[in-house]
Amino acid sequence: MKKTISINLSGQNFIIEEDAYGQLLAYLENIKQHCGAGADAAEVIADIENSMAEKLKSSLSAYKEVITVEDVESLIKIMGTIEDFNREIGGLDNENEEKTDQRIKRKLYRDPDNAVIGGVAAGLGAYFDIDPVLFRVIFCALVFAGGSGLFIYAVLWIAMPEAKAAYQKLEMRGQAPTISAFKQLAKTGKNIQEGWKKSSIWGKIFSLPLVIINGLFLAIKKLWKIFWPIIKLFFGLFLTIFSLIGLGAIGVGSLFLLLYGNSSYQLFFIPVSELTILLPYCWIILAGFLSLAIPAILFIFAGLGIIRKKNMVNFTIGAILVGIWMIAGIFFCALCLRYFPELQKKFNSNQLTNHTEQVVDMSGIKEIEARGELINISVLANQTKPAHLSGRKIDLDHIDIKKDGDKLILTEQPLINNNEICLNCNLQPVDFIIATSSSLKIKTDEGASVFDETKIKQNFKGDKYESEEEFLVE
Amino acid sequence: MEQTDFQKSLDNAEAQMRKGVLEFAILLVIAKKKTYANEIITQLQDVKLTVVEGTIYPLLSRLKNSGLLNYDWEESKAGPPRKYYTLTEKGSRFLAGCETQWQSLEKAIANLKK
Numbered sequence: 001m002k003k004t005i006s007i008n009l010s011g012q013n014f015i016i017e018e019d020a021y022g023q024l025l026a027y028l029e030n031i032k033q034h035c036g037a038g039a040d041a042a043e044v045i046a047d048i049e050n051s052m053a054e055k056l057k058s059s060l061s062a063y064k065e066v067i068t069v070e071d072v073e074s075l076i077k078i079m080g081t082i083e084d085f086n087r088e089i090g091g092l093d094n095e096n097e098e099k100t101d102q103r104i105k106r107k108l109y110r111d112p113d114n115a116v117i118g119g120v121a122a123g124l125g126a127y128f129d130i131d132p133v134l135f136r137v138i139f140c141a142l143v144f145a146g147g148s149g150l151f152i153y154a155v156l157w158i159a160m161p162e163a164k165a166a167y168q169k170l171e172m173r174g175q176a177p178t179i180s181a182f183k184q185l186a187k188t189g190k191n192i193q194e195g196w197k198k199s200s201i202w203g204k205i206f207s208l209p210l211v212i213i214n215g216l217f218l219a220i221k222k223l224w225k226i227f228w229p230i231i232k233l234f235f236g237l238f239l240t241i242f243s244l245i246g247l248g249a250i251g252v253g254s255l256f257l258l259l260y261g262n263s264s265y266q267l268f269f270i271p272v273s274e275l276t277i278l279l280p281y282c283w284i285i286l287a288g289f290l291s292l293a294i295p296a297i298l299f300i301f302a303g304l305g306i307i308r309k310k311n312m313v314n315f316t317i318g319a320i321l322v323g324i325w326m327i328a329g330i331f332f333c334a335l336c337l338r339y340f341p342e343l344q345k346k347f348n349s350n351q352l353t354n355h356t357e358q359v360v361d362m363s364g365i366k367e368i369e370a371r372g373e374l375i376n377i378s379v380l381a382n383q384t385k386p387a388h389l390s391g392r393k394i395d396l397d398h399i400d401i402k403k404d405g406d407k408l409i410l411t412e413q414p415l416i417n418n419n420e421i422c423l424n425c426n427l428q429p430v431d432f433i434i435a436t437s438s439s440l441k442i443k444t445d446e447g448a449s450v451f452d453e454t455k456i457k458q459n460f461k462g463d464k465y466e467s468e469e470e471f472l473v474e
Numbered sequence: 475m476e477q478t479d480f481q482k483s484l485d486n487a488e489a490q491m492r493k494g495v496l497e498f499a500i501l502l503v504i505a506k507k508k509t510y511a512n513e514i515i516t517q518l519q520d521v522k523l524t525v526v527e528g529t530i531y532p533l534l535s536r537l538k539n540s541g542l543l544n545y546d547w548e549e550s551k552a553g554p555p556r557k558y559y560t561l562t563e564k565g566s567r568f569l570a571g572c573e574t575q576w577q578s579l580e581k582a583i584a585n586l587k588k
Binding site for chain 1: 511512525526527528529531532534535536539550552553554556557
């Protein structure tokens with residue numbers, strides 16, 4: 001795979017490989033130099049470009065849409081090099097000395113041939129025509145003085161494109177793309193290690209740290225190249241699987257809520273149908289579903305994209321989805337904020353869950369027996385109220401109070417939901433609060449617990465008073 | 475070493491000679507019929523007057539600017555439109571002059587060979 005460039009040659013559009021483009025550019029540049037300036041030269045160049053366009057067009061077909069290096073090479077063979085021109089017809093009347101050191105405007109690239117890490121400093125050096133060591137020293141200094149060097153380096157690394165093709169390397173150095181410049185470029189070392197081997201003893205010693213850092217960096221890069229795809233694959237897999245599970249759960253949940261909105265289900269002892277009357281129920285579910293499902297879908301595609309190394313969502317669709325998601329999210333939040341107070345009111349006004357107290361007649365009672373772990377007996381020192389049960393109404397309703405002579409028996413009744421399914425409908429503990437004035441025998445069973453403030457100042461868990469153990473209040 | 479030097483000077487002599495007759499040859503091709511650069515090249519290559527195509531454009535441009543050639547644009551199926559060249563009246567006279575000179579050159583060489 002190669003990157004291509006679109007060019008206009010003599011009014012014809014061509015798609016050409018990047019390196020082939022470099023070659024073609026250099027060739028035409030050379031001919032321009034050979035012909036010199038002036039109207040005649042312009043005409044000759046136009047003629048040549050015209051003929052090249054015709055030949056390139058004929059080398060293309062429905063199965064071959066791109067101009068390759070081979071095409072350009074064979075084209076140059078047919079058209080002839082500057083040497084051929086000189087041999088066959090001599091130079092034109094204009095000046096025709098080939099200038100090897102022609103300058104063009106420099107472009108900022110990362111320089112891979114002199115790179116120690118990313119080629120940023122080398123590229124800056126080439127751009128400003130200064131020894132890159134200066135930039136390396138500056139970066140190092142900034143790294144040690146607070147670390148901003150790392151950040152600046154990373155930003156530049158991302159911002160500066162790498163000079164990959166030969167013509168880009170010439171652009172980086174401000175050299176016109178002439179044949180001789182290309183030849184000269186081919187002779188230079190391809191990396192800093194090669195250059196180091198060729199340099200003098202002093203040069204070797206001086207640039208040794210750079211070469212060591214470069215070596216380390218190359219090793220890291222190699223490892224990274226091996227492990228990165230594996231890490232990516234796993235990440236992609238996890239992302240896809242979890243998003244799929246999430247999406248499934250969101251879908252099932254939403255459907256459930258939608259379908260059972262009018263059923264006899266209960267939530268905190270309130271029938272769901274009563275709640276749904278209060279709310280624009282369908283809208284909340286729709287908005288909620290969209291604001292959760294769209295990210296899940298995008299994550300699935302992102303995960304698949306990572307696994308298949310291919311972008312799975314095109315930009316338009318992605319943008320539309322994100323747009324819908326934002327609208328749904330805002331809508332959902334607005335609805336929640338709008339209806340939250342009403343829901344709260346509804347829950348607070350629920351008779352079953354309101355806190356109540358129920359006085360228990362203790363006349364003639366000498367002994368209390370409590371059965372069930374939801375019963376807490378509290379013996380309080382400064383209790384002025386008569387003995388009473390304290391808790392939610394629903395919980396009090398499930399405590400059975402029975403008198404058997406001088407014995408009071410409190411028994412916890414199990415919660416029975418007839419045909420309804422009640423979500424979050426659990427019984428909560430009930431306090432049986434009595435004063436210390438009377439002398440009582442307390443017996444706990446099946447997990448009921450006793451707290452005697454007057455005696456031990458400690459909360460006994462019911463299981464400590466396993467069956468039949470007696471507790472006396474003086 | 476000597477061999478390559480020899481070859482070099484031979485090549486050079488050949489190039490010089492060819493350079494001399496190239497314009498003449500082009501005019502001869504165009505005189506036969508209205509034609510464009512690619513065809514001229516093919517014909518020159520057929521008779522082993524090998525040239526790379528690029529060289530023909532400066533020559534055509536030079537001949538046109540001296541008023542020896544004229545051209546019309548003609549559409550082509552294969553790509554951009556082509557320049558079809560024809561000889562001007564001045565061009566025909568120039569070609570006639572070239573032919574006379576060529577004959578006298580030929581005669582001169584033939585005489586020297588005797």
